[in-house]
Amino acid sequence: MKPGVLRGYSRGLKKVHEAGATTEYSYRMAFHEFLRGLFSKEYNVKIIHEPGRETFGAPDFKVFTDSGIIGYIETKAPDVDLHRLPKRDKSQIKRYSERLDNFILTNYRDFVLYQRGEKVDEVSLIDEDFNLIESNVEKFNRLIQRFLSFAVPSIKDPESLAHILAKRAMILKDVVLENMGEDEQLQYLYQAFKEHLMAGMKKSEFADAYAQTVVYGLFMARFTIKGRLTRENVAFRGVPKSLRVVHEIFKYIASDLPDYLEWILEELIAILNNVDVEALKRRFHFGNGEFDPFLHFYETFLAEYNPRLRKSKGVYYTPIPVVEFIVNSVDEILKERFGKRLHDDGVTILDPATGTGTFLGGVLDRIHRNIKGTLFQLYLKERLLNNIYGFEILISPYLVAHLKLSMVLNQWGIKLRDDERFRIYLTNALDLMRERGQAGLFERALDRESEEADKVKKNAKIFVVVGNPPYDVKPSEGWIAELMEDYLHGLGVEKEKKKGALQDDYVKFIRFAQWKIDQNGKGIVGFITNSSYLDGLVHRRMRQSLMESFDEIYIFNLHGNTRRGETDENVFDIQQGVAIALFVKLREGRHKAEECKVYYYSIVHDAGKTAREGKYGFLRNESWKTVEWKELEPKEPYYFFVPKDLSLEEEYSKFPKLDEIFEVYSSGVETQNDEATVAFTREELKQRIKDFVELGIEEIRRKYGFKDKSVWNLRDATEAVKEDVLKFGDIDRAFSSRAIKIWYKPFDVRWTYYHPQSGGFMGRPRYNSLKHLALHDNMALVTSRQVLNEFDAVLVVPTITVHRIFAAQNVNKAYLFPLYLYSDDGKTRRPNLKPEFLEELRKRYGDVTPEDFLYYAYAVLHDPKYRKRYAEFLKFDFPRIPLYDRETFEKYREIGEELVKLHLMKVDFPVEPKLVDDDLTVERVKYDGKDCVAINKTTKLCGIPSEVWEYTIGGYRVIERYLKGRKGRKLSLDELEHIYRVIEILRRTIELVRELEAIEPKF
Structure with a gap:
């Protein structure tokens, strides 16, 4: 590299600086001239730069040759420290460095090179006074050589292509979202999508759809256009005209694009021009359990591009063996039960959640195996194109589905004409088209797609419905x-x-499929x-x-x-x-x-x-x-x-069920945001309440680290507290009136602010039912209506609980059955047992109290014999309580009374914590299988028998859950003593359960 080029660059920068330049743009022309001299003719390198452009979202310089893009350069002002960038710039550079393979960041003086997501080199070339640092010239030369010699290898496998395209799609999505407010064409497309395809579509969802459409449209074009891709041939020949919606979107690509879109589209085209299409085509052999590269062209792509979208929409590629089993089984049932086959006249087939077309590809493959040869092509043109339907709401899998089915046909030597297509429609299977106003060309394309889809939804006789519906719970x-x-x-x-x-989408799809088959009168x-x-x-x-x-x-x-x-x-x-x-x-x-x-x-x-x-x-x-x-x-x-095993159903069904015994019951409160609404101590809660009154929303977020998406009701919470301050006169009175203890997990007691308004301080306080517990001296039986495994979901509490007090993976939400109901003024109370049931108890057992029944029922629910005998029934409804004879009742009642007092922690035990080391910060929780649990690298809590450690309530190991709930916190002395008190409670509980097991109940 000629030294004169570097010295000339140094002088050029100094001249701009001395002229009083204060922005990065003032130095760009000098930098551009430097690059021209640096990348001399021997490299055959071209540089694109628009010095007046200040659009956020595109790198400042693109360096390329006739054979493809080399890399990008992003500039910042000379006084910017490249290692301490402002937040906006830091986010931009993180995006580029992670998603562009070859990228230089510079402030005109310092240069940092990123390749394949890693920082690989950096050098300072010019000092603060704009003098050349001679000692670093050789190092700078090596950095530039490394940048220029970078080459994107030819892409031959679908996995690599999926990852590369996903990274570029992320950039495209981001720049669309950041700039669409200024781009009339994107605004037009966004409004058209909202009006004609998906009402309520968010801007972020549109940016997702747009990015995926462009990426997969270009991908489709790579398979359909011979020779190299250009923006022009992609727009007019890359996407079949029969796919009207996508074709209209791609017309925009051939237009005079804004630079923030142009550069990334050129990057995508350059990447796809480097794909070995023939190698990919050789990998494609759909059917008979063969590898399907579209697994990577969509699922792997989406897992990299937007895993949250993939999870929320239930977008998971259906494995070929599953598809083949279902399709083959449907064909067999058609033959055995209806005397038909998949290709017969009148056998119409619908996949209402088509995705990438895997099921419909499986249908074609099965039919092709049934009728090989030229006869298949006749069936395809005359019957199958009219009898096979699909619905897909996400535009990228819609595109992939059409491409996949075209390739399925291509492997059999069949090619569709430009005006031919499968009847796979871009539509929401669970919605019908609404009335439209005036529409432009693009809207008319969307409307026509929706109109044709609606005809299938409402009127088409469908004989077979197959697929893998998504799951996404929404009303x-x-x-x-x-x-x-x-x-x-x-x-x-x-x-x-x-x-x-029942609001899960897969349930709705089953209902839709059932309705279509009912409409047809028969089918599968x-x-x-x-x-x-x-x-x-x-x-x-x-x-x-x-x-x-x-x-x-x-x-x-x-x-x-x-x-x-x-x-x-x-x-x-x-x-x-x-x-x-x-x-x-x-x-x-x-x-x-x-x-x-x-x-x-x-x-x-x-x-x-x-x-x-x-x-x-x-x-x-x-x-x-x-x-x-x-x-x-x-x-x-x-x-x-x-x-x-319902052989005991007649016996079990004779027992009264809890919701038949108690008048009032409710699931626990839904705090919605425990970080905001539940505190470990009264003092912590009080400070938070004061902050909700005295600080602004943004100050609260900063102080507690709350994020927008996690603190869904922060504004509502602050307003509820402020209303209380006005009502009660000051913060202290409001706090004293509302602050209560809450059982967060078994034996894990915390604090909350119990405001009666739903959606106020917490999501669902269930005040009308739970005020009898929250505000008064009372107790409640806590259990569940549905348990997935063995039943252990039973507890007694003196106050309210959260609805997930039990482990969610094993137990449905917790329900509370208060023992007493209080009058509005709190002066009187009455049993929460139904009068007819209380009367029945007294007929059987004499003058029993509500407490006597609770003790008895609590003991029955802890009896291992009861849990084992009625295990199947305890999984799917509230427990039923057998009413044994008077002698048995008394035995259970006596043990139950001790259990209740233990679990309400009304029995004092002398506690003596046994510690190894005294650092009580909980960093990890690991039991040694014998006697001790480590809570960090040095400290162990000992004296915990294994049977106590293993004791579960509602699917949680009690001691383990208590400790894990305090990770990152230092245990107080009160908490430490509480743990050892619970250890003794559980030790005695285990003894009492053995006594229950020894009772032989009689009716």
């Missing part, structure tokens, strides 16, 4: 809400009707979904409705539910168990549920890497005809779709 609206009323009918509990598991549904509906209590009407529609139901439980403690590997990378369902309708109309035959098969493999492959192997080798189905006999009121 039903409009048309699908009306259909969902069938699953809600007769549930009775308002909460069940409006919220929770083949879905793989979340398995919670098989035995969920709230799904009982759903199961009954399915039995009323279909004549045969086949459930293949694939398990993998880590939330229920299952250790077998899931066929997806998720915690929720899944199941395949085949619903078969042989006759028109509806019938009694009992007329439906329900069959079940379960497959579980040991934990480990081979478990998933074992399931895949079974799915590849078996189908509906060969599986050894076991017939079930689902009965009212629950109609379970899994085997249940």
